[in-house]
Amino acid sequence: MANLKDALNKEKALGRKAELAAAAIRKLEKQGKAVPQAKKDQLLRAHKQLMKSISECFRLMDKKGPSHFSKDNTWIWGGPTPYWGGSDKPDCAVDGAEYFGLENIVYMYGPTDENAIKLHQSAKKLICQLSEINRSPGVVCGSDAETAELLSELSLKYPNIKGGMIDDLVGNYGRNVSLKEVKTIYANLKKHNPDLKLYSVVYTHELDSQFIPLIEPYVDAVNLWVGLNYNLPNIDLDIEKCRAAFPGKEIMLGIFIYDYFASANPNSFEFLDILLKRARKYLAEGKIHDIVLMGDREVAKCQPECDFVRDFLQNDFKAGKK
Numbered sequence: 001m002a003n004l005k006d007a008l009n010k011e012k013a014l015g016r017k018a019e020l021a022a023a024a025i026r027k028l029e030k031q032g033k034a035v036p037q038a039k040k041d042q043l044l045r046a047h048k049q050l051m052k053s054i055s056e057c058f059r060l061m062d063k064k065g066p067s068h069f070s071k072d073n074t075w076i077w078g079g080p081t082p083y084w085g086g087s088d089k090p091d092c093a094v095d096g097a098e099y100f101g102l103e104n105i106v107y108m109y110g111p112t113d114e115n116a117i118k119l120h121q122s123a124k125k126l127i128c129q130l131s132e133i134n135r136s137p138g139v140v141c142g143s144d145a146e147t148a149e150l151l152s153e154l155s156l157k158y159p160n161i162k163g164g165m166i167d168d169l170v171g172n173y174g175r176n177v178s179l180k181e182v183k184t185i186y187a188n189l190k191k192h193n194p195d196l197k198l199y200s201v202v203y204t205h206e207l208d209s210q211f212i213p214l215i216e217p218y219v220d221a222v223n224l225w226v227g228l229n230y231n232l233p234n235i236d237l238d239i240e241k242c243r244a245a246f247p248g249k250e251i252m253l254g255i256f257i258y259d260y261f262a263s264a265n266p267n268s269f270e271f272l273d274i275l276l277k278r279a280r281k282y283l284a285e286g287k288i289h290d291i292v293l294m295g296d297r298e299v300a301k302c303q304p305e306c307d308f309v310r311d312f313l314q315n316d317f318k319a320g321k322k
Contacts (some may be wrong), residue, residue, distance in 0.1 A: 007053070008057055009248075011050070011057050014049050014053045015050055017046050018043065018047055018050045061286075064284060064285065065288075066320065067283075067320070068280065068317070069280060069317060069320065070320050072103075072124075074313060075127075075291070075293070076093060076097045076292065076295060077254070077293060078096045078105070078294075078297065079092065079093050079107050079108040079129070080109055080136060081108075081297070082136060083136075084260065085301045087297060090116065093108075093120065093296050095296060096293075096296025096299065097296075099296075099306070099310065100309070103125070104123060104290075105125075105126050105127070106165060106199075106223075107120055107126060107129065108167065109129065109135055110139060111139050111140060112141060113141070117158050117161065120160075123160055124160060125162045126158075126161050127161075127163045128151055128161065128163075129147075129164070130165060130185055130189065131169075131176075132176075133169075133176055133177065134168060144185050145181070145188050147164075148191075149189075151164050152188060152190065152192040153192050155192070155196055156192055162196065163196045163198060163199055164185075164189050164196065164198060166182070169182070169201060170200075170201075170203070170212065170215070171203075173209075173215065179214055185198065186218040197220035197250075198218060199222070199223050200215065200221075200222060200223065201223045202222050202224050203224075203225050203227035204235070205231060207245055213245075216249075219246060219249060221252060222242060222246050222250070223254060224242050224251050224288075225256065225294075226238070226275070228262055229261065229262055229263070229267060229271065232275065235275075239253075240287075243287065252289060252291065252292050253290075253292075254294060255275060255292065255293045257298045257306055257309055258298050258301055258305075266298075267305065272309055272312075273308075276309065276312050
C-alpha cells in the first residue's frame with residue numbers, strides 16, 4: 001500500500017528525471033543537432049510518469065481520516081518521574097491509561113528494558129523512550145544507540161512495541177544529541193525490525209528551526225505539541241507548517257491538560273474543548289494520525305480537567321461506533 005512519504009519521494013525523483021530528459025533535448029537543439037526519436041520518446045514517458053505520480057500524491061494528500069477518536073488513535077504519555085508532580089511507580093502509565101480508558105501508551109522517563117516492557121504488556125500499542133533526554137535521575141540504561149537496538153530486539157518478542165521516542169529533540173539538537181547520534185538511533189531502531197517508527201517531540205514554536213531539515217529524514221512520525229498555550233490560535237497554520245516540514249510523515253498531536261510552559265496551571269475546560277475539537281477536525285481531514293494525552297501525573301494534579309478530557313474522549317469513542 002502506497003504511503004504519502006514514498007509517493008512524494010517518487011514524485012520528486014520522476015520530476016528530476018523529466019528535467020534531465022528535457023535538458024538533454026534542449027542541449028541538442030541549441031547545438032543545431034537533430035533530436036533522436038528515442039530521446040523524444042524518453043521525455044514523453046518521463047512526463048506521463050510524472051503526471052501520474054502527481055495525481056497519486058494528491059490522492060493520498062486528500063485521503064480522509066476517521067471522523068471520531070477511537071482507542072486505536074488515542075494514547076497516554078507517562079512513566080515514573082520525580083518531576084512535574086509525577087509518580088515513582090514503574091507502571092504509572094498503565095494506571096493513567098486505565099483512568100482515561102485508553103489502550104496505547106507512550107512510556108517515558110523510566111528504564112527501557114525488558115522488565116519495563118513486561119509491565120506494559122497490557123498496552124495494545126507501545127512507544128518507548130530512546131534517548132537520555134529527560135530520563136529520570138538514577139535510571140540505568142545503555143547508550144541511546146544501545147537502547148534503540150535493544151528495543152528493536154525486544155519488539156520481536158513483544159509485538160505491541162511500535163516504535164521509540166526522542167523527547168525534545170529540536171531543543172536539544174547540537175547540545176545533548178548530535179546528527180550522527182540521531183542517525184545511529186534511527187538505524188539501530190530498525191536493525192531487527194524495520195517496521196518500527198522513530199518518533200520525535202516537536203513544539204509548534206520550533207517549526208521554523210534550522211535544525212528540522214537536518215533531522216527530518218530520520219524522523220518517521222512527529223509528536224507535535226502546543227508548548228506555549230498562547231500559540232493555540234495559530235494551530236491551523238502550525239499543522240500545515242508541520243506537514244510541510246515533515247512531508248508525508250504521521251503527526252501525533254499532543255494534548256497538554258496542564259500548562260507546563262506559561263502559567264503552570266491546568267488548562268481551562270474551554271481551552272481543552274477547543275484543542276480536542278480541533279484535533280478531531282484534523283483527524284477527519286487526514287492531517288494528523290493520532291493524539292496523545294499528557295499524561296498519567298495529571299490525574300493527581302488536576303482531576304476535574306482530566307475528567308473533562310476523559311468524558312470527551314469516551315463520548316467520542318461511542319459516537320464513532322454508531
